[in-house]
Amino acid sequence: MSDKKIRVMVVDDAALVRLFYRDTLEKAGFIVDEALNGLEALEKVLSEAPDLLIVDVNMPQMDGITFVKTLRRQERPVAGIPVLITSTEAAPQDFAAAREAGANFYLVKPIDPDRLLAFAAMMCGVAA
Secondary structure, eight states: OOSSOOEEEEEOSOHHHHHHHHHHHHHTTOEEEEESSHHHHHHHHHHSOOSEEEEESOOSSSOHHHHHHHHHTSOTTGGGOOEEEEESOOSHHHHHHHHHHTOSEEEESSOOHHHHHHHHHHHHTOOO
8 A cells, every 4th residue: 555544434333343344454554433323424524534434334323325425415525535335235226325325336245355455445546
């Protein structure tokens, strides 16, 4: 990865998922922040925008789709933060909902660590 430290926010209500993503991303040199749901993520993003958001769909208080829709209505540069949606849901309507909300990519859980890193690097414009 480049010398520039890339900041990634993981938004997921599952502690084990956040831990897995954090461990994988930090070992590759990313700086990782976490949020438990879309509402907490929105507050954090508006105070200090990350370079990438990795967002679960099913969360309490504000789900991932609502979060992405809300994010895309914000001012630039916040509205343009790349979003990788992750979910166990894999039906065509799930992919469509994420795309319509403004997500850049959608990966179905469980996600292989190498695949996660490849997408994170690609979406941030750095070599994995």
